[in-house]
Amino acid sequence: MKAMREIAVIGVGQTRVDEHWDKSLRELAGEAALAALNDARRESVDAIYVGNMLSGSANHQQHLGTWLADWIGLRYSEALRLESACSSGGSAFRAGLMAVASGELESALVVGAEKMTDSPNAEITATLATAADADWELEQGLSFVAINALVMQRYLHEYGWKHNDFANFSINAHANAMKNPNARFQEALSESGYQKSPMVSDPINLMDASPMGDGAAAAVLVPADTLASSHSPLITVVGSASATDSIAVHSRRDPLWLRAAESSAAEAYRQAGVKPEEIDFFELHDAFTIMAALSLEACGFAERGQGPRLALEGDIRPDGRIPIATCGGLKARGHPVGATGMYQIVESVLQLRGQASGVQIDGARIGMAQNIGGSGSNIVTHILKRA
């Protein structure tokens, strides 16, 4: 950060991602929030930041800041909700980080929460599409997956990859999720399973796409200098940046390059004083396999157009050069949209503590989390480090 006070993450909590028919959004958000406070050994915080995208439509409830503060026994605390489509969780984390760094707050609880199964699928599809440009994309009849399918189609055409070259992104995610009790799909995916998966929007098939789900994840932030010098393990945020791109994909000079991922990652690397090769694991935003490839390229782990190579050559596996989706990623842990960014932060903190939900990377010391809103139109990148 330019001159920002160093912030530590002292507590995290999460629910399983699932179809939680027996729990409301309130209960899920509350469960993750209280788990994070309990983990932090705090009874209260100065403010609560809730990342959520869909609750106004999907749950007929807005005003989630106040609503959650009240529910978890922190009535009277400052609270608000933040939204940037699927990067709402990452945006909430960054806003909480800056608020605590400003000196105005001594602590913040950031919660990402989403409950998607209360609405019919068609309604959720329409609501998810509000992350795209209503006037100039949705008017053409595009859904959100269709926009990503156009990008993937172009990518295959431009760089000569075959659809099957993306299989390992999903296979790796599912393999890792088998060890994560909080993952929605704790089951293996074979190459033939990937190939035979039904088409959703050509060339994106069901196994290229992350599943929706209900879930919540939370973290507690405090200034590192307020902790006892013996505090251990000390996990701090050493890089934080966010950038946008055009909301409509067709407005980009190069629709196959995530410029906002490149610039936010570059700024986070600069703040942290690290290079891509020093990152021990990367919690990326594999909402679709194509997005995993594009993120790896924009963040400096692969040459332009060569993202799939990392999957083909095993570099993304837990024992590879840049492990991704160690908890199952969006693909297998599940993608409760407004909560996903906070699941990434929680998983990063747990990895750095040596307590990963999924596959633990031995000796992980520096991790990166990247949350993407819209079709690459809002990207939030964080680098966390164990002291």
Added chain:
Amino acid sequence: MKAMREIAVIGVGQTRVDEHWDKSLRELAGEAALAALNDARRESVDAIYVGNMLSGSANHQQHLGTWLADWIGLRYSEALRLESACSSGGSAFRAGLMAVASGELESALVVGAEKMTDSPNAEITATLATAADADWELEQGLSFVAINALVMQRYLHEYGWKHNDFANFSINAHANAMKNPNARFQEALSESGYQKSPMVSDPINLMDASPMGDGAAAAVLVPADTLASSHSPLITVVGSASATDSIAVHSRRDPLWLRAAESSAAEAYRQAGVKPEEIDFFELHDAFTIMAALSLEACGFAERGQGPRLALEGDIRPDGRIPIATCGGLKARGHPVGATGMYQIVESVLQLRGQASGVQIDGARIGMAQNIGGSGSNIVTHILKRA
């Protein structure tokens, strides 16, 4: 603020509040944003914070941060949306303030925007109700105005006021709005006009209630220490605080006391080092006349249960002890919900510059703005000062 860097508001912009059938939400937000940048003589900012409540439902568009950044030519800037029901504007301003104070950003553009006339009234009424508790208030069939009507009914009963004792809140607002070209209703209201107004939800009649509307208001924030010492007039934020209360009114020990207004105002006074009697004008949240009375009491301008006395005795008029609604307030300027908090900030800055949109208070040097989300459940208070 506890240890916060001093922040200046160097530019403001607003559209008229109206039924803007000829303009989209994007155009309204863009107009206010560009006016604020122009007023600040800046071409760009580090980040854009958009306060909005209803766009997911009312305009089928979320992700307003990215969407607006793109539209106003600031594609690639950091951007996000903030929501706390009707205090979304105030919450966005406070989040932007803390982000700039953190040292992470050197400037921020905060925009409040709402377009309510694109949807049928019944749909808007249902959507506004999502600011209340869906499970325990809306399930009873309550609308948002009905919740406020219950509060007003109880207030009349408890303190012995008559409905007509609230007339001057609306009459003063309309009188002031006649001088504000950006007000929705630039016309006088008589006492008999107030009395004969049709009932909405007993005892709240149409003239107790603020009208919805379309509009946007914006401000540019920078650290004061980055400005030339000759910068004039220098308007800084000297107090900023926010607090919540129970989301459901029935959960409060005293439903006739705005505890979150009291605590956030007390903290803002403390930061600013001022007492209520030093406030030259108060941009309060008169969504309903009863809310104006309750705000005045909680902020120390009237004894408990005595808010209407300030209206009856003329204390709230431009020449009174504590002028309110100098631009027309929510009642006559209009209440485009997620934009209102930013209209309050813009009006406060213009008052301090001696350029009020409505009635100018001679020599105004310290002003307060208070934005209320839900039925007193999320309250954001700011004190601004001319150096």
